[in-house]
Amino acid sequence: MRLALALACALALATAAAAEPERWRAEWPRTDFSTTSVGDWSEIVSGGPPRDGIPALSDPDFLPVAAERRLSDREPVIAVELGDAAPRAYPIRYLMWHEIVNDTAGGLPIAVTYCPFCNSGLTFDRRLDGxxxxxxxxxxxxxxxxxxYDRETESWWQQALGRGxxxxMTGRELRLLPTWMESWxxxxxxxxxxLVMAQPDWPRAxxxxxxxxxxxxARPFLYSGEMPPHGIPALARVVRVGERAWTFDRVRREGELREAGVTISWSEGQASALDAQSIGQGREVGTIRVRDGRGRNVPHDVLFAFAFHALFPQGEWMLPK
Structure with missing residues (x-):
């Protein structure tokens, strides 16, 4: 692992022992720590950067697809194609450094999110209770x-669940939208x-x-929970639809699966964003699409197996028959 990641890990491990609300109140004076679904505060640790140390973006600029010159063909983007709104691509090369983009597509307020440590890339409707x-x-x-966290109530949200x-906002859930990760x-x-999101005006590589x-x-960053069952490697990619998960290896091997009311397909052409130092040079992982019986896009996630096991402990592993 690169030196910066190792240093961040050491810093986070040092602060993990102090993972309790009393240590957080000065930084989070408006957060109601008396209301929570977290059973053990030690489950929440510092990832290294402080609050807003990873700067989320709002209302980014966009370029016409034909005008984009920075992206290589295999680089992953999150594709947002909603209703009559112009299709938009949010490159992972930007989300890697910002993790959240607050935007509006066709009048719909959305949050495009990406967590590098569990590879979860999800888009949510930002509207709740009016x-x-x-x-x-x-x-x-x-x-x-x-x-x-949301800036309106300073409640904390689990990104891979979209849940306070x-x-x-504890217990409230954001509506997950049917977007997906594919190559540029x-x-x-x-x-x-x-349209494609333009490069942000921040000093980032x-x-x-x-x-x-x-x-x-071999192991995830700052994760001390159980490893996935069935011999599935912790950082193997899985396709999550609701509380079911299919391994990438199975979908890739079979090409297309029709199970549990959905069709899951795999096609080549997308690089892993978390492999090579240059995102566009990452090894082949391919693109997953999930559709229902009428061919409509289905909300889903592609995340690492350990994260599915930790966040969906009662989830169903869709193994080969």
Missing amino acids: RTLTFGVSGKLRASDMVM IVGE AQFRERNPEG YGRNPYAGYDGA
Whole structure:
């Protein structure tokens, strides 16, 4: 693991022992720590950066697809194709450094999120109870998954669940939207008139993976929970639909699966964002699409197996018959 990641890990381990609300109140004076679904505060640890040390973005600029010159063909993007709104691509090269983009697509307030440590890339409807929430990065991790917070109530949210875990919004869930991760070339070919998020105006090494080699590691970052069952490697990718998970290896081997009311397909062309130092040079992982019986896109996630096991402990592993 790269030196920066090792140093961050050491820092986080040093602060993990102090993972209790009393230590957080000065930084989070508006958060209601008396309301929570977290059974053991030690589950929440510092990921290294402080609150907003990873700066979430809001209302980014976009370019026409034809004008984009920075992205390589195999680089992953999160594709957002909702209703009549112009299709939008959110490159992982930017989400790697910002993790959350608060945006509006076709009048719908959305939060496009990506957690590098569990590879979860999800898009949520930001509306709840008649108000629109704006999300930031807390700097905390739980089961190695990003803990987001909303700026309106300063409640904390588990990113891979879209669920409030601390504060006023505890137990509330954001609506998950049917978006997916694919290569830039795949998005561009399908949406030549679409839009792509422009490079943010921040001093970051966009296009570089700061966690080189991470998805080939034996253990996840800052994770002390159980490993996945059935001999599945901790950092193997799985496709999650609801509380069911299919391994990438199975989908890739069979090409297409029709189970539990969905069709899951795999196609080549997408690089791993968490392999090589240059995101576009990552090893082949391919693209997953999930559709229902009428061919409509289904909300899903592609995350590491350990995260599914930790966050969906009663989840069903869809193994070969």
